[in-house]
Every structure is written in C-alpha cells, then in structure tokens.
Amino acid sequence: MSRYICIHGHFYQPPRENPWLGTVEVQESAYPYHDWNERIAAECYAPNADARILDHDGLITEIVSTYGRISFSTGPTLLSWMERRRPDIYESILAADRDGQERFGGHGPAIAQGYNHLILPLAGTRDKRTQVVWGVRDFASRFGRRPEGMWLPETAVDLETLDIMAGEGIRFTILAPHQAYRVRSRDGGEWEEVDGGSLDTTVPYHCSLPSGRSIALFFYDGAISHEIAFGDLLTDGQRFAERLVNAVSPDLPGPRLAHVATDGETYGHHRRFTEMALAYCLRTIERVGRANLTVYGEYLERFPPTREVEIRENTSWSCIHGIERWRSGCSCGTGKYPDGTHEWRVGLYEATVRLRERLGEIYLRRIASLVRYPWEMRDDYISLIRDRSDANTEQFLARHGAASLPPEETAVLLQLLEMERQAMLMATSCGWFFDDISELGSVQVMRHAARAMHLAREIAGVDLEEEYVEPLRNAPSNSETFTNGAEVYAACVRPYRMDLSRVAVHFAALTLSGDPDLPDMPAEYTGTFTAGEECRAGDRRFTAGTFSLRSAVTLDTIMLDCAALSTGSGRFVLGARPHTDDEAAARLFRKAAEALRESGDDQVHTTFAALFGDALYPLLSLTRDEQTTILHRTLASRHRAAERAARGTARQHGTLLPRIGELGQRPPSDYAGFILEADLSTLLTRPELDQEALDAVLSAMEAWGVRPESPATNRAAADRLDVCLTNLARRPGDLPPLRSIVEHIEAVERIPVRPDLRESQKIFFSIYRQQYAEMQQRMGAGNPAAAEWLNTFQRLGVYLKVKIR
Secondary structure, X not given: OOEEEEEEEEEOOOOOEOOOOOOEOOOHHHOOOOOHHHHHHXXXXXXXXXXXXXXXXXXXXXXXXXXXXXXXXXXXXXXHHHHHHOHHHHHHHHHHHHHHHHHOOOOOOEEXXXXXXXXXXXXXXXXXXXXXXXXXXXXXXXXXXXXXXEEOHHHOEOHHHHHHHHHOOOOEEEXXXXXXXXXXXXXXXXXXXXXXXXXXXXXXEEEEOOOOOEEEEEEOOHHHHHHHHHOOHHHOHHHHHHHHHOOOOOOOOOOEEEEEEEEHHHEOOOEOOHHHHHHHHHHHHHHHOOOEEOOHHHHHHHOOOOEEEEEOOOEOOOOOOOOHHHOOOOXXXXXXXXXXXXXXXXXXXHHHHHHHHHHHHHHHHHHOOOOOOHHHHHHHHHHHHHOOOHHHHHHHHHHOOOOOOOHHHHHHHHHHHHHHHHHHHOOEOHHHHOOOOOOHHHHHHHHHHHHHHHHHHHHHOOOOHHHHHHHHXXXXXXXXXXXXXXXXXXXXXXXXXXXXXXXXXXXXXXXXXXXXOOOOOOOOEEEEEEEEEEEEEOOEEEEEEEEEEEEOOOOOEEEEEEEEEEEOOOOEEEEEEEOOOHHHHHHHHHHHHHHHHHOOHHHHHHHHHHHHOOOEEEHHHOOHHHHHHHHHHHHHHHHHHHHHHHHHHHHHOOOHHHHHHHOOOOOHHHHHHHHHHHHHHHHHHOOOOXXXXXXXXXXXXXXXXXXXXXHHHHHHHXXXXXXXHHHHHHOOOOHHHHHHHHHHHHHHHOOOOOOOOHHHHHHHHHHHHHHHHHHHHHHHOOOHHHHHHHHHHHHHHHHHOEOOO
C-alpha cells in the first residue's frame, strides 16, 4: 500500500505556576475548575487517553487512546504539571508512546518541543540552543528515548534554529505549507518557487543547513488542517476519515503521505467531545485498509526525501505577517477587542529584550568566578529542573567543578541558574498571543520577569524594575480597567512578589488553618512543622508551631514561629517571626493562647500585633488560593454545625415533620433536604450499601418533596461505583461483588443524580475484554454461576451504556 496518513496534535499549555511558589493558583476564568490546566485536562487530555467510540444507538463499542495512533508533541511545561497533578493522564501518554513504537516499527508517536514555547527566531543563539537542549533532554528523561522529531513553537522557523536542532540529533520537524519558499529534486535542477497552495505536501523534503547538516521537513496539508480546527470536519468521524483517505490523488505516483497538524486541544477542548470523532476516524482508517496510519519517524525511515526545499525564514503558522505577532502591533489576534490595538506587544517585547540583556550580563559577570563553562552548565540545568533532590544537586555541581564551593557561593550559583530559567519563561509566546496585556498569558510572563529581577537583586544588588516597567508605560491596554502595561504590572504583578519568608508564611497558613499535616508542596520546597499550642474558645481556634522551609532551588532555609487565629465567621489572622530558640517559641505560643482564652477578638488581634509586630497576615493579605482553602475549611465547619442543628430540630419535632410532608408542604428553611442529602451522600460512600437505610432516606425524600441537587451526591455515586468496579477488576470472575454493583446501580437509578461514569466505563470495558469470553465458555459448559455472572454483567453494561456483543 502506497498511501499513508498521519494526524499530528500539538498538546501544550504555558507555565502557569506562581514563579515563587511553584504551584498554579486559582484562575476564575477557568470556572468551575481551579485553573485552565485542570479544565483542559478534563475536557481534552483525559478524554483522549480514553476516547469512546459509539455505535448508531449511542452505545460504547470501544474505549481507546488516541495518543498511540497519532503523532503528538506535549510541551515540557504541560508534562511537568501533569506529572504532579494528573499522573493518570501522564502515565497514559507515556504508555501510548510505548504502544506506538510497537505499532509503528519502533518509532514512537511522541516528538519533542522547544522547552517553554519561546519564539525561537526571536531568541539569541545561546537561548535557542538551551531551548532545544532542554526540550530534547526533558523528553528523553520522560519517554526513555531520544526524540526523532521536534515541534517548533508556533512553527516559527529560521535556519539557525533548524541547524541547532539537527546538531542535537533531531531528524525532522513539521511546518505549515506557506513556510516553504522553493523546491527542486535532490538530484539537482532548477528551483521552483511555491506557495501554500502549490506545494506538494504529500512528500517529505530535505533541507540543507549552513553547517553542512541537514534536516527533513514535513509540510502539513493546510486546507484539511483548517477544516479540522475551524470548520465542521470533526462533526462526523466517518467523514473525517474519508477526507484524509481521499486527500491524495490516486494519479500521483509512489508512496504518498496525507498529514495534518493542529493544536491537540482541538480534540475535546476547543470542540467538545471531538476526541470521539478522532477516535472513530482512526479506527475507520485502520479497518477500511485503503491507507496506513503512520508517524513521521516511520515514514521518514521508509521513504527518505527525494526533493529539496528552502524555507521562508521568520515565518510561523499563526501569524500571516511572519513572526510579528510576538514583537509588533500586527493585526493577528483572537478578535476579543475588534476596535482595539495590539501596540502593547511592542512595549512588552521591548521590556523583555532589555531585561534579557541585563540579566545575561549579570549571569556572565557573576558566574565567571564560580565555574569554567557557564553556558554548558546552563544547558545542563534541565537535569536539576527535572530532579531537585540533594543527591542529584550534588552530582550536578560535581559535573561542573562546583562541588567544593562554599555554601554561600553554591547558593549564588543556583540562584543565577534559576534567574536564567525565569528569563526564558518570561519570553513564553503566550505573553503576546492574545489581545491585551492584562490577559493571563501576559501577566504570567511579567511575573516571571519579576521573579528574575528579584533573583538579580539578591545576587548582584541591582534593581532592574524601573528599567523594565518604563517600556510598559507605552503599552496601551484595551481593557476598561487599565490604561497601560505599567498599571497592569503594578496591580497584577508587584503585589505578588515574595521572598522566602513570605513563601514560608504561605505554606504555614495552609498548615495552621487545617489539619496538622503539611500541605502538598511542590518539588521546589521541602518543609517541616513542629506543633506548639492548640486550643479552642467558642468558634475560635488557635494553632501555633514552628515552620521550617528549605528551597531546593537555592538551598536557602528559614524557620518561623507562627500562630494563627481562625473563627467560625471566616476571620483569620496569622503572625510569624523568625525562630530563635525553642524556649522563646514556647513562651510566644503560651502568650498568644492565653490571649485567646481571656479576650475578645479585638483584644486577641492587639495581642498578636504586640507579639508579631508588622508580621501579621490577615485573610485578605494571603494569596487567592490560601483565602479559598481557609474559607472552605471554615465553611465546612459551619456546614457540620448547621447539620447538627438541623438534626436536633428533626429529633425535637420528629412527629410534626412527616405531617408537613403529608400536607404537601416543604419543611421550613428546606433543612429536611439539607439533612437528607447529607444522609444520602454518607450512605453512598460506605463500603457496604445499607439497603434498608437507603430505602428510609428515599422514602423521606419522596414524602417531603426533596430532590438531591448537590454535586457532592453525584460525586459520591460516581466514586462508589468506581471503587466497586476497581475491586471487581481485581477478581473479575467473582459473582458476589458483581451483584453488589448492580444493587448499587438499582439504588442509584432511584435517585435523580447524574454521576460521571467515564472512569467506571473504562474499568468495565477492561473487565469485559478480559473476562467476558471466558464466562461465555463456562456457561456453554453448563456452569450456572457463569450464566448468572453474564446476565448480571449485561445489566451493568446497559446502565453504563456499553455495548455487549
């Protein structure tokens, strides 16, 4: 067969972490999710790991990973977040690459990406090299192999970047068709100028590079890619497959490749549920047999380029003006402000370039006395970014002849390297992609700039902020809130700057406001907490202890004696001061605790002020995530108190409430629903379903006209089903656990809830593949238990909407 198809998805999210904390903070625009990473993971990354294929009746016939059948790039900043926050998706992507290698002759579907989506033609030579090296090594550390290909951020290309990539062993990259300038046969002959419409995209091209190296270039089919991203092609997986199969004329001789490239987020996020169209398309291509699915590495090995190409340098796939979207006021945008201006990009670009130069000067000047090869050390810093452990840090320093440096010089060295990383992150392309300097991407790159300037101040004692902000005054904002970028920086960046003490306060606040366990901390920090005093007076809670924090980035440490007061009304204040000795800390905690017992809130606050001076942190001075966490904990406490009160009322008026229901009236204040929903959620989370108790709750709901509306009830129903199926998967042939699952489903069907069945469907489908045929054989041999198992399993499949053949 001489016809091949490859679908490439570029999966990427920019760095969203707070540059000081290493964690992603709440982003209101991503509601109902915590942040955009979580939202897109739920809408795209997870669904593509377990894509449903439906029949004409809407029943699931297959659940497959799309990742293992397409070509894909997944940016290091996204993979870093997944590894920490969504390890299930992360492991699915790694597994898909391993599966793909078996499917595609040893060539994995995953390819690398420039580290943090910096527009490489706008970067200097050293930064280009570091971006490529970091991208290659990050990929290798995750996927366990060297990448064959590399995705260029925004497909922005120049010859120097391609040469650096080839020098790092990259064999190919993917470009838009309009990025080809002219082509000819590799045997020689006349060059022929081409454009996006006249270029033959069905073959790979050989590109000669200035150093004498070369790289293969694949130019994707622009028309079909546009239909996928912006047209209606994904409304029908069958039509999607036919469009690709018919993309190559049968009159063209030799092997031919129909291939497309879009943002991976197209499948499920930009277009909801279209990962199912992709999965259906892939299965159809495999079954019809008119073309083979492939990936670029496999195709390149089998069919090396016979044609040569010269590129149009400084071009990209999302800016018709070349790469002006990331440095000038060109018209490319998302259309959010139709009458607005993009001139703000000029000011932000100028501020970034200026700061990049100043930081580079500081790096070279200060590191010269510490190590011999500063740029090689920076390239190797990716090994430390991937693993901040003490052992790996020691090995890193030893490799670069810095193992014997005094501790203070070691700290400076690590600060310099982190300053350079932040300087990379402040040039991430998303800072310029959208339509205003006040949008998330632009604010994020300015925060990375602020972190880099903070480190420069610590290292060299220079304050670069005014120099950075000056061009931002000439960056006009389109929003109604701000006039220019300097105002955005003042409101959205400057208040969020932190030193190590403030970072320690952040984690201490989360510790003291809840359970005594440390909060989930990022790899950049390690912490310990030694409890001091804890007491309660009414709805007030006092907690105190010594919090120790160590930065794995700079090796700096700090110890704080902290005390926190929280009330049932949501009031919270935390005091912190440097730890001197344990006896002094104990005296401090006793005084604060005595004030709580003997005084009102105002007096307690006065005592706290006397003990901690200016180091007082009321709720509104904390980060949004801290505020949210503390308020949720307070609300949970109030919710439990309200539930206890409601139950007391129910007991006190136990004979009256049913009578109210008989008269067709809802109980006052709807506290019956409050109690019953709590009871229902509790029942659904128990290991064994208490059918009698469930019947009583449902009868009461019916009598009182209560319908469960809480998301917690939906989650409880889904979680219980997931747990039951997980247990069944351990011993899939056992009948009793299968019976209990069906009993649970029958109970749930009596409740108007809508649990998310995605995980349960996945587990069920796995059991179906593993066990169903065997049970059919047992039934055929006259086993009555197998017959009951099959009947019960089929009933479960009906509920889960999975087709049983």
